Amino acid sequence: MTAVVTLSSSVRSDAPAAPKLETPRYRRTRERPRWISIPLRFLVPALLVAAWSVGSSSGLLSPEILAGPPAVWQAFVELYQSGQLLDFGLASLQRAALGVGCGVLIGLVLGVLSGLSALGEELIDSTMQINRAVPFLALVPLFIAWFGIDETFKVVLITVATLAPMYAYTYLGVRGVDRKMVEAARGFGLTGWRLVFGAILPTALPGVLMGLRICLSLSITGLIAAEQVGTREGIGYLVTLAQEYNRTDYMVLCIVMYAILGLVFDAVVRVIEKFAMPWRQLSVTR
Amino acid sequence: MSAAEAPLPPLAPRERTATTAAERRTGSPLAVSLSGVRKSFGDKTVLSGIDLEITRGEFVVLLGPSGTGKTTLLRLLSGLEPPDGGDVLVPRQRTVVYQEPRLIPSKRVLANVSVGQKRAQLTRDNARRALAEVNLADKERAWPATLSGGEAQRVALARALVREPELLLLDEPFAALDALTRLQMQDLVGDLVARHRPAVLLVTHDVDEAVRLADRVLILDNGGFAVDVDIDLPRPRDRNDPEALRYRATFLAQLGVGRHSSTRQDIS
Numbered sequence: 001m002t003a004v005v006t007l008s009s010s011v012r013s014d015a016p017a018a019p020k021l022e023t024p025r026y027r028r029t030r031e032r033p034r035w036i037s038i039p040l041r042f043l044v045p046a047l048l049v050a051a052w053s054v055g056s057s058s059g060l061l062s063p064e065i066l067a068g069p070p071a072v073w074q075a076f077v078e079l080y081q082s083g084q085l086l087d088f089g090l091a092s093l094q095r096a097a098l099g100v101g102c103g104v105l106i107g108l109v110l111g112v113l114s115g116l117s118a119l120g121e122e123l124i125d126s127t128m129q130i131n132r133a134v135p136f137l138a139l140v141p142l143f144i145a146w147f148g149i150d151e152t153f154k155v156v157l158i159t160v161a162t163l164a165p166m167y168a169y170t171y172l173g174v175r176g177v178d179r180k181m182v183e184a185a186r187g188f189g190l191t192g193w194r195l196v197f198g199a200i201l202p203t204a205l206p207g208v209l210m211g212l213r214i215c216l217s218l219s220i221t222g223l224i225a226a227e228q229v230g231t232r233e234g235i236g237y238l239v240t241l242a243q244e245y246n247r248t249d250y251m252v253l254c255i256v257m258y259a260i261l262g263l264v265f266d267a268v269v270r271v272i273e274k275f276a277m278p279w280r281q282l283s284v285t286r
Numbered sequence: 287m288s289a290a291e292a293p294l295p296p297l298a299p300r301e302r303t304a305t306t307a308a309e310r311r312t313g314s315p316l317a318v319s320l321s322g323v324r325k326s327f328g329d330k331t332v333l334s335g336i337d338l339e340i341t342r343g344e345f346v347v348l349l350g351p352s353g354t355g356k357t358t359l360l361r362l363l364s365g366l367e368p369p370d371g372g373d374v375l376v377p378r379q380r381t382v383v384y385q386e387p388r389l390i391p392s393k394r395v396l397a398n399v400s401v402g403q404k405r406a407q408l409t410r411d412n413a414r415r416a417l418a419e420v421n422l423a424d425k426e427r428a429w430p431a432t433l434s435g436g437e438a439q440r441v442a443l444a445r446a447l448v449r450e451p452e453l454l455l456l457d458e459p460f461a462a463l464d465a466l467t468r469l470q471m472q473d474l475v476g477d478l479v480a481r482h483r484p485a486v487l488l489v490t491h492d493v494d495e496a497v498r499l500a501d502r503v504l505i506l507d508n509g510g511f512a513v514d515v516d517i518d519l520p521r522p523r524d525r526n527d528p529e530a531l532r533y534r535a536t537f538l539a540q541l542g543v544g545r546h547s548s549t550r551q552d553i554s
Contacts, residue, residue: 021319021375024365 067249072256075249084233089257091233095151095226096219096261099158104215107163108208111170112196115204125171132164137225149230158222162215169214173207174200202277209273216265220258235261307344307501307516314341316375317453317485318363323372325358332358334509335372342452343483347496349513350506351541356489357457359506363487364455377452377485381445383459387438389430389445396426399445416444419478436467440474447478454479456488460495472498476521493537497530498523505540513540 049069055061056068063071079085110128113120139160147153177200185199201208227236235257242250318340325333332355340346350356361367362374364382389398400413417423420440430438439459446454456475460468476499479486490496496503497517505513519529 020378021316022378023374024363024376026365026368028368 063248065248067252071249072252075247075253076256079253088233088235088238089261091231092223092227092235093261095154095234096158096216096223099155099222100162100215100219102155102159103162103219104166104212106159107166107211107215108170110163111167112174112200114167115171115174116196116200124167128164128167131160132168136161136222140225144229153230154223154226157226158219161218161222165214165218166208166211169207169211170204173204173211176207177203205277206273206280209269209276212272213266213269216269217262220261306518310501311341311344314343316340317342317344317377318487319373319375320362321373323359323362323374324370325355325362325367326370331509333362333369336510338504338511340453340485340487342485345479345486345488345499345501346504347488347490347500347502348504348506349490349493349496349537349541352491354506355509356506360455360457360487360489363453379449379451380453380455381447381449381451382455382457383439383442383446385458385461387430387433387435387442389438389441391430393430394426395422395428395430395433395441398430398441399448401445403449412448413444416448417441419447420444420474436463436471439463439471443471443475443478447482450482451484454484454486456486456490458490459488461491468495473522475499480521493534493541494525496537497533498525503533503537505537507540513537 052061052066053069056063056066056070061068067075076085079088110124114124114128115121136157140157143153143157143160147156181203182195182200185195190198223234224236224239227234228240231237235254238250239254242248242254316339318338320336320338322335322337323333324331324335332353336359348356348359358367360382362369363376364380365376389395390401393401396410396413396417399416400409403409414423414426417426420443422437422440422444425433425437425441430441433441439462443459459475460471463471472495475488488495488499497519500517502516503513504511515533517533519527519533523530525531
């Protein structure tokens, strides 16, 4: 190879040394069949469940430490047939939905106000930073003193827990919106709420939806704390119950239910992302 | 290169310049060699088996209507997008200037010029020299956000030149600039290319720009080169020179605009 190069360059000695040409190394995005995406998402959880199953049946995991899948399944069937499972799930879902709904709404409004105006930022931001710094679990005793141990307390606790992340992500999203686009939209007469809903929020939506995801998973943490007192239904109540009677099968069942709840929340946000932002897949680097 | 046969109205007699582009080409080493390059997006074929050779020091301008694959061809050469088939051979040292400056907002101008290179005194000195060449020596500590459009684009040009590319790829680098700045930038690029002698592929919509800068003009149409002609005019070029005007009219006609658009069928 080198001999050939030397030969040709000695023949054309008048020409400058030829630059070595090469094929560029292209960054290939490997084409994957579309169907494989969903199995891939379930791969690692499925492996974990398989390891759990093998560990239990081989005796490596004693039932006192962790109940095996059959025991958990039995607990599930037991609770399902008594109708408690559905009631508990629905009760928890309702509390989470109410709390997240309030938290997201307030966080969204405050985030937009703070992101859009300097005055808003000065008025709101420091308070929200305080809210973010105080762990909401520390507020449980105080909230019980204020709101009692009924539903109000539970919803308020989740609201307060989800307020800060929603605010922070909305603020970030709104600040990330192209100022020039806002300027142009204002110039064409888009003002006030029409500007916010017509131009700013849709553009800030990726951040807002990320905030929503985090709020939904935070609401599960809030549920555990809230449902430990003053209720006879809900997954958090089931956790307390399992602890009292040292039933690892119930404990694992609760964890599985939380996991499923988390998956459902995530799926909901994914669907929203897909349908609420049809313009996102269109952008290409050209 | 089938496009070379595309019949054009009689143009400049070759004796006008000391050496014609074709003469300069023979004996020069190749900087780009494409053979049978194909590319399609979905069912739309943008490049159907094109062949192209560019020699070192040659200034090639690629014209063509929107969506004919000009930028795709440039992305193939820069290594950003793989072809569906065919061979792409380019030198290792190749740089790109895009339509937008694409500077990193968190780096000062000097750091943007030397981005991705080893941190060394020599690198900084080279970057300073490149900035001086684009007349921005006093801006090395500035943040990109404080630059005007033309200044930012000159920084992008300095960033491309500081690596001493053997192939300089320009993707409509003047399109977003105002008309006066554009003329200045065209002269600047012309000077810098004459000094550094890389092979250049400039993608543009601007026929005047092509006639002003090119050694050779290609027009891409229907997945192939509809035109491949040398422009043998002395430099610096006068845009009102009758020869230049004739090239301009021919290219515009090929692109389907201008007075001669009705005769497009006769040409192609």
